Amino acid sequence: xxxxxxxxxxxxxxxxxxxxxxxxxxxxxxxxxxxxxxxxxxxxxxxxxxxxxxxxxxxxxxxxxxxxxxxxxxxxxxxxxxxxxxxxxxxxxxxxxxxxxxxxxxxxxxxxxxxxxxxxxxxxxxxxxxxxxxxxxxxxxxxxxxxxxxxxxxxxxxxxxxxxxxxxxxx
Amino acid sequence: xxxxxxxxxxxxxxxxxxxxxxxxxxxxxxxxxxxxxxxxxxxxxxxxxxxxxxxxxxxxxxxxxxxxxxxxxxxxxxxxxxxxxxxxxxxxxxxxxxxxxxxxxxxxxxxxxxxxxxxxxxxxxxxxxxxxxxxxxxxxxxxxxxxxxxxxxxxxxxxxxxxxxxxxxxx
DNA sequence: ATTGGAAAGTCAACAAGTCTGACGTAATAA
DNA sequence: TTATTACGTCAGACTTGTTGACTTTCCAAT
Numbered sequence: 594x595x596x597x598x599x600x601x602x603x604x605x606x607x608x609x610x611x612x613x614x615x616x617x618x619x620x621x622x623x624x625x626x627x628x629x630x631x632x633x634x635x636x637x638x639x640x641x642x643x644x645x646x647x648x649x650x651x652x653x654x655x656x657x658x659x660x661x662x663x664x665x666x667x668x669x670x671x672x673x674x675x676x677x678x679x680x681x682x683x684x685x686x687x688x689x690x691x692x693x694x695x696x697x698x699x700x701x702x703x704x705x706x707x708x709x710x711x712x713x714x715x716x717x718x719x720x721x722x723x724x725x726x727x728x729x730x731x732x733x734x735x736x737x738x739x740x741x742x743x744x745x746x747x748x749x750x751x752x753x754x755x756x757x758x759x760x761x762x763x764x
Numbered sequence: 765x766x767x768x769x770x771x772x773x774x775x776x777x778x779x780x781x782x783x784x785x786x787x788x789x790x791x792x793x794x795x796x797x798x799x800x801x802x803x804x805x806x807x808x809x810x811x812x813x814x815x816x817x818x819x820x821x822x823x824x825x826x827x828x829x830x831x832x833x834x835x836x837x838x839x840x841x842x843x844x845x846x847x848x849x850x851x852x853x854x855x856x857x858x859x860x861x862x863x864x865x866x867x868x869x870x871x872x873x874x875x876x877x878x879x880x881x882x883x884x885x886x887x888x889x890x891x892x893x894x895x896x897x898x899x900x901x902x903x904x905x906x907x908x909x910x911x912x913x914x915x916x917x918x919x920x921x922x923x924x925x926x927x928x929x930x931x932x933x934x935x
Numbered sequence: 936a937t938t939g940g941a942a943a944g945t946c947a948a949c950a951a952g953t954c955t956g957a958c959g960t961a962a963t964a965a
Numbered sequence: 966t967t968a969t970t971a972c973g974t975c976a977g978a979c980t981t982g983t984t985g986a987c988t989t990t991c992c993a994a995t
Contacts, residue, residue: 610904611896618930619895619911620888625926626914627798628841644952662972670799675953677973699962699971717791724790725782727916731909733781738902738909740790743797745898755796759789810954815980833944846982848945870943870990 633719646671646679651705651713654689657761659702661694668754688712804890812883817842817850822876822884825860828932830873832865839925859883 609615634648646669653668654660662680666673680703683689688709694700705713728736747755780786805819817840824839825831833851837844851874854860859880865871876884899907918926 610907611899613892615907616892616895616899619899619907620891621926621929622911622914623798623801623895625922626917627794629918629922630794632919642951646952663970671952672954673972674955674974678952681973694971697963697971699960701972720791721784721787723917724787724794727913728782728787728790730916731912734905735909735912736781736786736790738906739913740793741902741906742898742910743793745901746797746894747800748803751796751800755792758792813979817981834942842981843983844944845946845984849981852945865943868943868991872944 630720630723633723634716637716637719643682644679646675647683648713648716650676650679650683651688651709652717654703655705655710655713656758658704661700661702663700665703668758683709801891801894804894805887808887808890814853815850817846818854819884819887821847821850821854822859822880823888825874826876826881826884827929829875832871832873834871836874839929854880 631645635645638644638648649669650665653665657664662673662676666676669676680689680691684691687706690704690706690709691701692704694702731739744752744755802816806816809815809819820840821836824836828835833844833847837847840847851860851862855862858877861875861877861880862872863875865873902910915923915926
């Protein structure tokens with residue numbers, strides 16, 4: 594195609610990291626590592642007859658105490674019927690406290706009870722340990738790249754959610 | 765603790781990338797990006813009344829034509845009963861061809877039909893496009909870090925599976 | 936050569952978790 | 966007052982996971 598110069602399609606650096614094989618390996622790495630990532634809490638959840646949905650709910654309620662059901666629906670992207678079943682069991686089991694909103698009394702503000710916080714920690718700590726260990730093992734440069742690629746994979750709306758979470762942690 | 769020198773706990777570089785906040789952001793990035801990653805095929809699957817399990821089966825059969833049910837079970841880590849149901853529908857619908865093994869006639873060797881290959885491509889191509897675009901956007905250094913962190917998150921057995929797949933692609 | 940156990944795969948029944956659709960109630964907004 | 970919003974619930978369906986029981990095939994020890 595081109596008479597002379599660098600390899601076709603390359604600008605300044607070579608583009609070997611964009612070969613089909615590299616893409617495939619990236620996809621498989623994502624699949625296998627995500628499964629590993631969820632395996633620890635999954636084992637605990639199985640024992641207590643809960644599912645991943647319970648963990649996710651506990652996680653985000655702990656993340657932002659007092660968030661409303663609608664806000665949680667927005668984060669989780671499930672139907673309210675589906676979330677409701679999960680929330681009901683969590684409330685019945687004394688892990689989540691649902692309080693009527695002061696500002697708007699139609700809203701339910703969700704909080705973790707002491708017991709709820711304890712389970713949330715027990716479920717999430719193995720994941721934190723896994724990520725911490727992977728980070729330590731890979732080093733700060735690799736971690737920066739990891740984050741960069743993950744963010745680039747999100748669509749606009751998901752990225753918005755992600756940044757919103759990141760931002761309200763600063764307060 | 766230490767009389768003099770760098771900040772406590774730091775070796776040569778600082779360890780700010782290991783703060784709780786960084787770990788938390790990593791976990792959330794993983795959650796949100798994985799959901800984005802699966803969203804494209806999920807939409808297609810919904811239309812044809814298939815689920816993610818069907819995509820996974822198609823993916824790995826395409827990846828290694830002629831693999832046995834047992835081999836597929838090992839990769840997917842589900843019960844054979846669960847896989848069987850998915851395989852049955854794929855075979856009935858003419859997407860997968862199951863041939864009795866020549867070497868061992870208890871085995872079933874799995875292949876994609878032309879139609880199966882077509883659907884697999886349709887499901888996986890959006891994911892490849894997403895990863896390719898993210899890779900291009902983030903650059904080769906970031907990609908290396910991405911891969912390094914993901915691999916560090918896998919447990920021994922998963923890592924073995926991942927490397928086995930990587931290796932038999934070289935042939 | 937026979938046979939008894941193990942391995943590969945299938946079928947049936949059940950549980951969990953997701954979805955859609957419809958409806959009811961209470962509170963807020965127009 | 967009326968329309969809209971937030972939340973909860975019931976019913977029915979589907980996917981995907983499970984366990985248990987079964988058939989067919991292979992292999993190895995006798």
